[in-house]
Amino acid sequence: MLESNSKLYYSIKEVSEMTELKPYVLRYWESEFPSLKPAKNKAGNRTYKKQDIQVILDIKKLLYDKKFTIKGAVEELKNRSTNTLPEKTLSNTQVSALNEIKNELKNILNILNRH
Numbered sequence: 001m002l003e004s005n006s007k008l009y010y011s012i013k014e015v016s017e018m019t020e021l022k023p024y025v026l027r028y029w030e031s032e033f034p035s036l037k038p039a040k041n042k043a044g045n046r047t048y049k050k051q052d053i054q055v056i057l058d059i060k061k062l063l064y065d066k067k068f069t070i071k072g073a074v075e076e077l078k079n080r081s082t083n084t085l086p087e088k089t090l091s092n093t094q095v096s097a098l099n100e101i102k103n104e105l106k107n108i109l110n111i112l113n114r115h
Helices: 012-021 023-032 050-065 070-083 092-114
Strands: none
Touching: 012 023, 012 050, 023 050, 050 070
16 A cells, blocks of 8 residues: 555545545544554644554454454454564573673662662
8 A cells, every 4th residue: 555665754634545534534543543643743733654554554444344343443453462562582691681780770779778
């Protein structure tokens, strides 16, 4: 849907045209979907990034194609974001370094508490 040489920010009018959704629908979805929070510029206008547009397209697919309720779509998006987080495992070296930092911070705290 979005070209690779596309711009960084899009207006609500542009997003409305791209997604074939009315601006009032986009504004309403902001109030219902925590994952949809476009930034606003100094004039108070919404500025959508590519990831905002992808969220809109995901919501549209859930609501219009898969016939989810709004509540169901919110839950589905929440579950997706939870399940797509990469698992982070620390190496022994990283764990050791973090433990050293933790001990140093405890020492600093003890010194500060004495004064």
